[in-house]
Amino acid sequence: MIGQLIVLLAGALTIAVLTVLIGPAVFHYHLLQTDLPVDSSELVHIERAYRDALALALGVGLVVSLLAAGVVTWNLARRLRQSLHGLTLAVDELSRGHYSTRVPSLGAGAELDSLAATLNDMAARLDAVEETRRRLLSDLAHELRTPIATLSAHHEAMADGVIEPEIAMPILAGQTVRLSRLADDISEVSRAEEGQLPVELRLVTVDGLLASVLQEWDERFETAGVALRQDIDLHHSATIHADPDRLAQVLGNLLSNALRHTSPGGTVTVSAWAHGETVEVAVTDDGEGFTAEDRSRLFERFFRVDSSRTRENSGSGIGLTISRALVDAHGGTMTAASDGPGQGATFTIRLPRARPAR
Structure with missing residues (x-):
């Protein structure tokens, strides 16, 4: 003034x-x-x-x-x-960490209103990150609580002479392995989300990769009583630049997820087709499915559709997180769809096709 x-x-x-x-x-x-x-x-x-x-x-x-x-x-x-x-x-x-704070409408010109909108958007993103962090800590506490309680109870039982060490040792060893696996899971998902998982790209034929993965999983599906079908419509041998080991890991996670959520007598179908400049691979099951609310959280760390399941029954909850990170590293996308609980689910991977050499 x-x-x-x-x-x-x-x-x-x-x-x-x-x-x-x-x-x-x-x-x-x-x-x-x-x-x-x-x-x-x-x-x-x-x-x-x-x-x-x-x-x-x-x-x-x-x-x-x-x-x-x-x-x-x-x-x-x-x-x-x-x-x-x-x-x-x-x-x-x-x-000060109060990420729920929002800037009110200023009405002081387009520039300041734009700045206020940008600050509100940043606050919303920080709030979402903070909510994810709190949920992650809660999930970690939940995952750690059971093995620690088991270890503590058996140690007290051995100290009181209620249980013999020879009987308790296998249980203690199993829970120790579970804790070690959880630590490895946390490390791997962190590296995946930071883009630090090594990916060695080379020319790979999609039908050859699918044939190898399906052959590996065929016996497991037969043992579980779930039919494993394939619907591969690749008239020409579609090639992509990919790491076959990492893509096999992604497909393995999807097949394992489908097998875990499909009852005996159900069917899991692996489809593949070329669409323009992309190759799409879908894993479809007729199992439990999920709600629209669950779909928005499927790829979050340690999220499980049925929270009452244990790690042994439903996995660690990081397979989809790592899978999407690996697909992103290949320049592709991964999406999930379901018509609702009990209606099955479909996970679709879209990868860019390799350009032919001149």
Whole structure:
């Protein structure tokens, strides 16, 4: 505001000085062009009247202009200060970890409104990250609670002589392996989400890769009493740039997930087809399915559709997370779809086809 007032005062002084210096001289020149004598009293009174009228009009006009400009400048500065104060408070709250804070509508111009919208978007993202972190810590605590409780109970039982060490040792060893596997799972999913899992790309034929994976899983499905079908529609041998071991890991995770959620007598179908510049591979089952709410969380770490399941019955809950990270590393996408509980599920992988060499 002080800067604006300085500019206004400088402009007012400039107008006043120029008017006082130039106005009377020009007026006096035009008076000399009349027939009035140079030293006549009429000429003196006319010039004095002009100077008085000019001074009065200029003084009143400058005062009114300065007052109006000052009021407008003060109002603008006040609104800007209030808007910036609101932004400052919101940023301060965010810096203290209150990610639910939102900047209210400022109404102070498109630029500040855009800044407020950007801050709100950032706050929403930070809030989502914080919610994921809390959920991850809760999941970790849940995963650790059972083996730790088992280890503690058996150690107390051995100390009290209730159970013999020879009987407790297999249980203790199993729970120790479970903790070790959980630590490995956490490490692997962290590396996957950070894009640090090594991927060695080379030309791979999709039908050859699928044939190898299906042959490996055929016996497991037969033992579980679930039919494993294939519907591969690749008229030409479609090739992709991929790491066959990593893609086999992805397909293995999807087949394992489908087998775990499909009852005996059900069917799992692996489909593949070329669509333009992409190759799509889908794993479809007629098992438990999932809700629309669960679909938004399927690829989150340690998420399981049925939270009552144990790790032994439903896996670690990171297979889909790692699978999507690996597909992303190949430049592709992975999606999930289901018509609802009991209606089965379909997981689709889309990968870019390898361009033919010239």
